[in-house]
Amino acid sequence: MLVNQVAVFLENKQGRISDFCKALSSADINLITMSIADTTDFGILRAITDDNDKAIKVLKDAGFTVSSTDLLGIEVEDKPGGLADVLSTMDNAGINIEYLYSFVKKDGKAMILFKVANIDETIEICKNKHLKIIDTGISIK
Template structure:
């Protein structure tokens, strides 16, 4: 139920984001979701792609500082309060959410959200026990 996320450390300079996306595109890597957290000097680009192992190697071989992290992709009811319901499940279980971001594509009647939590395996168990759908890596990579 885990999804591999690629994180790229980027200097906050003109053209760096374009370089990453061009490098991935030229190598047949399709971006499924992304998030950027930045400061004045640098940023962290987080990506869900169709082939994370290949993307990791390509970016590393192209000189980027890159890492891979396990996250979970969760279906959230596409209605007011849908995200709050999932967040409350994790809160009641004492789970800290490090960050989250939404997918660019929706599932039938639901939004898709990527979560990074402290205790990933426990979070998966809590969400599954509540009936929350968690997508597998293969499901996400094929979206």
């Protein structure tokens, strides 16, 4: 029931994001979506690719520090209020979100990726509220 994410450390230095993309491109890996958390002197690039296992290997070979994390993916309609409804459900259930980002799938639906502290509990709550959880079938488990 999870979406696997690859995160890499970015030193605050020109060219690091480009290096990341080059590493994926050289191994013919496609980026589905990514987001960057930036602080004053470093960044964390989080990405979903079409082959995370391969991505982790090529990124490590290219000298990146890599971590693999499972996120909760929820599909919503790509229209005003689509995300607001999901968030108010989570808010009412007292779920604390560490970060989230999104992308629009080829079928026109929006995919929201959540990092939450207690993922199993959150899945239960989302199921009870009939939210559509997407399982990409790849996970670190």
